[in-house]
Amino acid sequence: MTGLSINSLSMRFDLPNGDHVQALQDVSLDLKAGELLSVLGPSGCGKTTLLNIVAGFLAPTSGELILNGHKVTGPDAERGMVFQQGALFEWMSVRENVGFGPSMKGTPKAEKDETVNHLLDVVGLQDFKEKAVYELSGGMQQRVALARCLANDPDVILMDEPLGALDALTREKMQSLVLKLWKETGKTIILITHSVEEALLLGERLIVMAPRPGRIHTEYRLPFADLGVDADLREVKKHPDFGPKREEILNMIWDMEEEIMGGKEDAA
Amino acid sequence: MIPLLMYVAIFVAAFFIVTKVVQGAGLKDYTSLKTVTFGDESAVRPNRAAGIISILTIFLMWGIFTGSSLLPGFLHAPGPYEGTTTFTYTAEADGQTDDATVTVVVHPREQATEAPEVDPGDGFAKNDSAAIAQWRTGLIRVDRNDELGRDAGATVVAINGEPIAPGETVSVDGGSVTLSDRGTPNFEPTKGWQMEPLYLPAPEAVWTRSLEIAGAGFRNFTLIEHLGYSLFRVVVGFLFGALVGIPLGYAMGLSDWFRGWFDPIVEFMRPVPPLALIPLVIIWAGIGEAGKIILLFLAALWIMAIAARSGVSGVKISKVHAAYSLGASKWQIMRHVIIPNSLPEIFTGARVAMGVCWGTVVAAELVAAEQGAGMMIMTASKFQNTDIVIMGIILIGVIGFGIDMLMRWAERLLVPWKGKG
């Protein structure tokens, strides 16, 4: 069986001062191969924790994770990760960064070069392949990060606010690129974002998480990602359902934030 | 005081001349268009003219106050008196007085001079003569050849006709005369404002002495050998320190056992100045090469260990995570992520360590050595060869500066990604 199933995952951080944080409680989710899931939620609701568990950087306190029939116990090349920023290796050129995964596996040079060249074409950085990554703009750096992740041909791609630090215009272009890559490669993608619009545009499925304890609050299935594959994303935003959905989710998150603030006031 | 005022005056005058008159137009890049420069550190770039004038001023002042032959004579500060001068003294004994003349030859120190022969003259007080070196003073026992000396109750009551009592001073041509407590005139030639070569030789004297030492050597070793020994000790000590310190730092950054084990040792040894270890190292290893290299090894070790440790701790966790998700093994992460990521820190540490080692080696050689830059200036100072001391200090500074420039250059070349993460 292919796909990723997350079975009643809980994560509790015991703090040195005796307190604890229930970052995730009983989170269950099934993703079929090739699904694109976006995750929204107020900050502190456990999104990053969830992604780190899926990536294998953290072991959950309870629950388990099954990918393509086997249990996930640690990081592996089958699950690629794209971070917000600063995860590129600045001592390597663009080409070396993209070729990092194949190099580690000992892929023959010719094959590796082919993969790298192909991916640099896909993300439009062929002319920059010998540049140092710190010479590139933020948007270009994120394209390198995407290409580096794809070069390993992972089954699942995990993205933690990958476009969060980009300006609006670059961000829009990158959103189109992510959709294009998703369609072309058929990867399973989990994308965390702070932007409701981005979650709607890129989420074939969308979950909104709630904090304290971190859990899945609402889940949606959305048409916009499929629409956006071939269309201008600005056109997609004009879809009659888009605006109402955005309002609905914004209100939901707004209420959660309000509750957090209210809770704090009560506690004080 | 006078030199300080002069220095400040040159500083201020050069400032006005250069900024208001010469560079009136100012630099024409975009910084010149900034309206807010006060508080904007990036707009403060060292003024090239100020740098050049600053260095020239040091040499100028050095020349002025040492009477350097590199400067035209009118620029010299007034020099010490040189030549023959006379003054008269009046002796009083048994109610009668008599005058006599004292002839004093003031001569440069290195040029031995005899007191001139003088005609004794008449009266019971006889003429005297003396030879006194510049910057020195001399008691002149004027009564020794007098018919009525101190033992006969004669006392000096006036110099050049001015009454004087013990402890008082009278100015005369070429100096001043003070009557000692026991009534003997003490002649002090005018010193002028120049430094005595014993304390500060002129620049050209240092230069000629440098050439001399470079050619003939100093204490059985040539100049190059002295400096070479110091450099050799630094390089070897540093290399051993780095060779042990870097792996130790990595181990401390990567393993909690190593961190726990070595943290107390490193944290304790770090604040101990290497100079404080010199006595112990001498006791243990003697004053030979081994002792010095051990000392420099210890000086570099902690710095390099701490640099490597913070280089490892400084690696962004997202980089390590990314490498793991890209399928890298632990060893590959070490080789391709942790080591390159820590290199900038290690280079910074290496620069600091080289600086500390250079300072430490010179200090260690001051204490005990048969050769080396520090030994050279220490020995020279014992023999009051100030020119060699100054030459040594300049060379030590130049080499220290050169080491730092070399390290910076290597850093730019080898870790161009420094600060770019």
Ligand SMILES: Nc1ncnc2c1ncn2[C@@H]1O[C@H](COP(=O)(O)OP(=O)(O)O)[C@@H](O)[C@H]1O
């Ligand atoms: N290593 C940790 N130790 C203690 N608490 C943690 C740790 N990581 C996350 N948390 C807590 O878990 C909760 C969820 O964090 P996170 O997953 O980063 O939220 P999000 O990514 O949604 O903003 C937060 O309250 C956070 O303080």
Ligand SMILES: [Mg+2]
């Ligand atoms: Mg006499």
